[in-house]
Amino acid sequence: MTQTEFLNIVMPFKDKVFRLAKRLLVSTEEAEDATQEVLMKLWSNQAKIEEYKNVEAFSMTMTKNYCFDKLKSKQAQNLKIVHTNYEDASTSLQKQVEAHDSLQWVAKIIESLPEQQKMVVQLRDIEEYDLDEIANMLEMNNTAVRVALSRARKTIREKLTITNNYGIK
Amino acid sequence: MVSNNIEALLKRYENGETSLKEEQQLKKYFSQETVAPHLEMYKPMFAYFLANQQEHFTKQLPIKTKTAFNYKWLAVAAVVVLTLGYYMKTPVVASYNEYAYGTYDNPEDALNEVTKSLNMISNHFNKGVSTVGYLNEVNKGTATLGYLNEIENTTGIIFKNHQ
Incomplete structure (x- = not known):
């Protein structure tokens, strides 16, 4: 070759x-x-x-x-x-900027997910693979992939709702 | 109307039951400028997914094509070595003949020749030795120098007196 x-x-x-x-x-x-x-x-x-x-x-x-x-x-x-080690307690300028950057929030939420859910979200929602393909790649079965995906999506939605409502409710 | 449909899709989406096509639909809906206010929080999520698809791997791969060892070249090398060896053989013999110049195959001839040349060497050597005989004069000279000892003796006495 x-x-x-x-x-x-x-x-x-x-x-x-x-x-x-x-x-x-x-x-x-x-x-x-x-x-x-x-x-x-x-x-x-x-x-x-x-x-x-x-x-x-x-x-x-x-x-x-x-x-x-x-x-x-x-x-x-x-x-x-880890980058979380040197977090500043006071709201730094960068943090304020980040708070406005909602995409950054999503990234952070996904980062906080367990590894398996991270991978499933990555492969499904970003790379758009079939559930069967994902199961094959991650050496899991189809149902387990679906469950992980569902859990991850729910967590993301919940956390996003909280940040979205922050300061409103 | 549309938002109803989207809500139903979102529900199934959360359960992991939507197909890829339906998920495309969701992504498309949420990439719009305005979405239903109560669905606003989904917007960054789908935007993030779409944005992330654009990330690329830009590092260069250090791929080197491994060329399998070709045995043909081994044969070529062998032929070259053999022909070179054959070619070099002749000059080596010639140089040996040159080196062996003046040797004798018959031992008697060799003996005669050796005694002749040894005689010649001893003749010349004796001549050289006879000229060295002049060195005796030098020995005589050093013998007369022995008188200097007497001077030393006397100076020794003088120094003793001084002390």
Whole structure:
């Protein structure tokens, strides 16, 4: 397989891999590294690519597993530097700006969801995959995906309602 | 009318029962400028989903095409080495002949030749040794220098007196 052939296969879904990685790892740099890692793994296993029924779904599963490994090794570290650690108690200017930026709110709400729900929302509402495809990618069954999706959507709606009504009611 | 339909869709959406097509419909509805006031809170959510689809992976992939080792080149290299080896063989023999110049295959001839040249060497050597005989004069000279010791003895006595 030549480089161009490989890129033709990979091109359509590399952004999706990146976005899923970013959803899980939050930081753009880390998501870029993860995407690169996943794609390089695919490249080094190129002989097997033809064997996979669905390279895209396989890559998404790989991304999920890779990000989980990353998250696990991060948690194993004693010192945890998460962006929530250096939150200012006083309402900073940035916070005020963010409060106006409602999209930022949605991002924050999704970020607060459990990992599985995050992934389901990402794959369904942003990448618009079939429920069956998602089940296949996340190695879950169809019903579990639906339940996770429903829970995530309800949580997002509830939290958005609260922020939306903040200061009104 | 429309909002009724949307509300029903939203309910099913929350239960995860909508199809992708229906979800498209929702996204389209909420991307409008104005939506029903009581549904306002859904707007950022769907806007976020749409905005997020635009994010791209821009990093360059460091892909290198691995060229499988080609055994043909091994054969080519072998042929080159062999021909070079054959080509080099002739000059090596010639240089050996040059190196072996003046040697004898017959031991008797070799012995005669060696004694002849050794005789010549010893002749010249003896000549050289006879000229070295002049060095005896030097020895004589050093012997006369022995008198200097006498001077030292006397100076020694003088210094003793001074002390």
